[in-house]
Amino acid sequence: MLARPKLLAAALLAPLMLLLAGAFLLPVAVTLATAVTDREVTSSLPRTAALLRAWDGKELPPEPAFAAMAEELAAALEERRIGEVSQRLNFERTGMRALLLRTARAGPRLSAPYAASLPALDPAWADPATWKLIRRAAGPVTSLYLLRALDFTRTPDGEVQAVAPDQAVFRTLFLRTLWVSLQVTLACVLLGWPVAAAIAALRPPWSSAALFMVLLPFWSSVLVRSTAWFALLQREGPVNQALVFLGLLDAPIQLVGTRAAVLLATAHVLLPVAILPMAGVMMRLDPRHAQAAASLGAGPWLRFRRILLPLSLPGVLAGAAMTFLLAVGFYITPALVGGERDQLVAWFIAQFLNRDVNWGMAAALSVYLLLMAGAVAALLRLFTGRGLASAP
Amino acid sequence: MKGPHPLLLVAAALVLAFLLAPMLAVVVLSFAPTEVLHLPPRGLSLRWYRDFLTNDRWVLATRNSLVVGTAVMVLATLLGSMAALGLHLGRFRGRGVILALLTLPMVTPFIVTAASMFFAFSLVGLASTLPGLVLGHVVVAVPFVVISVLASLSTFDDGLLRAAASLGAPPWMAWQRVLLPRIWPGIAAGAVFAFATSLDEFVITLFLAGPGQFTLPRQMYANVREYMTPTILAASSLLFLASFLFLLATEALRKR
Numbered sequence: 001m002l003a004r005p006k007l008l009a010a011a012l013l014a015p016l017m018l019l020l021a022g023a024f025l026l027p028v029a030v031t032l033a034t035a036v037t038d039r040e041v042t043s044s045l046p047r048t049a050a051l052l053r054a055w056d057g058k059e060l061p062p063e064p065a066f067a068a069m070a071e072e073l074a075a076a077l078e079e080r081r082i083g084e085v086s087q088r089l090n091f092e093r094t095g096m097r098a099l100l101l102r103t104a105r106a107g108p109r110l111s112a113p114y115a116a117s118l119p120a121l122d123p124a125w126a127d128p129a130t131w132k133l134i135r136r137a138a139g140p141v142t143s144l145y146l147l148r149a150l151d152f153t154r155t156p157d158g159e160v161q162a163v164a165p166d167q168a169v170f171r172t173l174f175l176r177t178l179w180v181s182l183q184v185t186l187a188c189v190l191l192g193w194p195v196a197a198a199i200a201a202l203r204p205p206w207s208s209a210a211l212f213m214v215l216l217p218f219w220s221s222v223l224v225r226s227t228a229w230f231a232l233l234q235r236e237g238p239v240n241q242a243l244v245f246l247g248l249l250d251a252p253i254q255l256v257g258t259r260a261a262v263l264l265a266t267a268h269v270l271l272p273v274a275i276l277p278m279a280g281v282m283m284r285l286d287p288r289h290a291q292a293a294a295s296l297g298a299g300p301w302l303r304f305r306r307i308l309l310p311l312s313l314p315g316v317l318a319g320a321a322m323t324f325l326l327a328v329g330f331y332i333t334p335a336l337v338g339g340e341r342d343q344l345v346a347w348f349i350a351q352f353l354n355r356d357v358n359w360g361m362a363a364a365l366s367v368y369l370l371l372m373a374g375a376v377a378a379l380l381r382l383f384t385g386r387g388l389a390s391a392p
Numbered sequence: 393m394k395g396p397h398p399l400l401l402v403a404a405a406l407v408l409a410f411l412l413a414p415m416l417a418v419v420v421l422s423f424a425p426t427e428v429l430h431l432p433p434r435g436l437s438l439r440w441y442r443d444f445l446t447n448d449r450w451v452l453a454t455r456n457s458l459v460v461g462t463a464v465m466v467l468a469t470l471l472g473s474m475a476a477l478g479l480h481l482g483r484f485r486g487r488g489v490i491l492a493l494l495t496l497p498m499v500t501p502f503i504v505t506a507a508s509m510f511f512a513f514s515l516v517g518l519a520s521t522l523p524g525l526v527l528g529h530v531v532v533a534v535p536f537v538v539i540s541v542l543a544s545l546s547t548f549d550d551g552l553l554r555a556a557a558s559l560g561a562p563p564w565m566a567w568q569r570v571l572l573p574r575i576w577p578g579i580a581a582g583a584v585f586a587f588a589t590s591l592d593e594f595v596i597t598l599f600l601a602g603p604g605q606f607t608l609p610r611q612m613y614a615n616v617r618e619y620m621t622p623t624i625l626a627a628s629s630l631l632f633l634a635s636f637l638f639l640l641a642t643e644a645l646r647k648r
Contacts, residue, residue: 009482329501
């Protein structure tokens with residue numbers, strides 16, 4: 001085995017590398033690609049797409065494009081695959097689904113010249129903007145989803161502009177996600193620091209006992225802990241009962257579905273994630289620094305401010321980065337205890353996948369979420385010189 | 393210098409109480425005799441535990457969770473331990489890159505991992521299947537195994553393997569008699585990590601599990617969404633107990 005260790009090492013690593021490449025890296029790559037590809041028009045209306053690509057884009061396309069559109073729409077309806085393309089175009093301009101469906105149904109009754117019969121059926125076909133929209137959607141690449149995920153759209157002539165105010169949701173969503181994550185991270189670091197410092201300062205067995213009390217919630221399921229908050233925050237639940245009993249409330253109030261509930265439960269769930277890296281760094285600190293300061297007459301406050309706090313900073317940064325990273329992508333806890341206005345990016349990704357079946361938007365939001373996570377990891381490396389994997 | 397500042401201890405104790413209180417409250421409430429929850433409870437009953445153990449949906453979810461968790465544990469432990477050994481033996485360039493790659497699923501937002509698997513697995517017909525679900529869980533569980541086994545390998549003296557070889561032991565015998573007895577606690581801890589990760593995993597399950605494949609977390613989520621019964625508190629308490637046992641097991645293994 002010592003003769004060819006490299007070959008052996010490669011053979012041992014290969015199965016897992018293959019699995020991760022196939023079940024993780026490739027899927028993520030597919031997601032990134034989905035965010036920038038447009039395939040619905042080309043796959044459903046291939047001849048029309050080809051003809052439109054050859055069109056000069058001025059006024060209206062030539063008669064063959066009208067004819068291909070009428071035939072291919074009718075065929076797509078016949079073969080029950082018109083939903084994809086109509087949803088794709090309707091996403092960019094409301095009303096396109098109705099236009100395509102009406103044209104597809106009328107298809108067999110339409111006659112040449114189609115450049116006259118299509119506009120007679122619906123005047124939208126006489127509008128160059130309709131055709132430009134379809135041509136642009138013929139791909140193969142698109143910036144539609146990435147732009148829309150930041151509340152931008154394109155005019156028929158291809159210029160980038162902001163979407164109508166009533167449709168602008170995503171910038172607010174990203175800001176809310178960042179804001180909630182920031183508040184949660186701050187709360188976790190502030191609450192977690194004394195625990196980490198105590199774990200580092202206590203002697204065994206007390207230090208192990210305190211660490212155990214942090215590891216226990218860290219180990220128990222996020223869903224279990226979120227469910228616990230859901231049960232405790234019920235209108236007839238213990239938290240309301242306690243608040244009324246203490247005279248802080250006159251009557252029970254709605255707690256589930258509020259921003260406060262999201263912040264409380266998320267901070268609680270992520271607290272161990274912040275504590276563990278901080279405790280890891282503080283346990284490795286040399287106690288003689290503080291002893292030396294004490295022997296020179298520094299009081300507890302001065303020792304805290306000048307010795308412990310600066311030396312614990314790498315741990316604080318690592319804990320904060322890990323907490324923030326998990327918070328920006330958090331799904332379960334806000335979904336369980338938050339209202340519709342408290343949902344973060346992850347919830348919208350799930351909605352686009354499950355309810356709207358709009359993979360392009362789900363992928364575009366994932367791209368930005370990955371960028372945020374990557375930025376946090378890069379910042380941590382910049383400030384502490386270490387990666388996230390080595391942090392805990 | 394005397395011990396830590398009393399103020400620090402008080403603050404730490406308060407935060408630890410906040411950290412553990414919700415779970416302890418749930419454990420207490422799970423013994424409630426009524427549907428409306430009171431703290432302190434008015435009487436004790438095992439009603440919700442009985443419901444958990446006899447209700448078909450909960451029993452099925454438990455069985456699914458155990459099946460998936462066991463499959464994930466076996467696969468992740470095998471692949472993860474092999475990879476850790478490979479990383480340890482091969483002192484090649486790019487080792488850091490490979491380690492970063494192996495631990496990438498830990499720092500990628502779970503929702504992105506889940507959504508990506510859902511995309512890609514639907515393309516090849518793996519979505520909504522048991523193998524697809526197991527594969528998804530293995531991806532997020534395997535980094536824990538790699539890290540755990542690497543940690544125990546880092547304290548292993550490679551000279552022992554050379555000594556075994558110089559005494560004429562073929563590689564497989566040296567591994568089985570010398571290496572394995574020294575690193576098995578790391579492997580076992582990794583296996584516990586993998587099982588626990590799979591048992592608790594929810595986001596990937598939400599996307600990859602088929603219509604009938606309810607695992608415990610998914611069944612709990614469905615229960616909360618539809619109509620919350622205190623059975624969920626019994627389920628939570630049992631999962632909490634499981635985490636407690638897992639933690640004790642890994643701590644015991646770590647001390648070996």
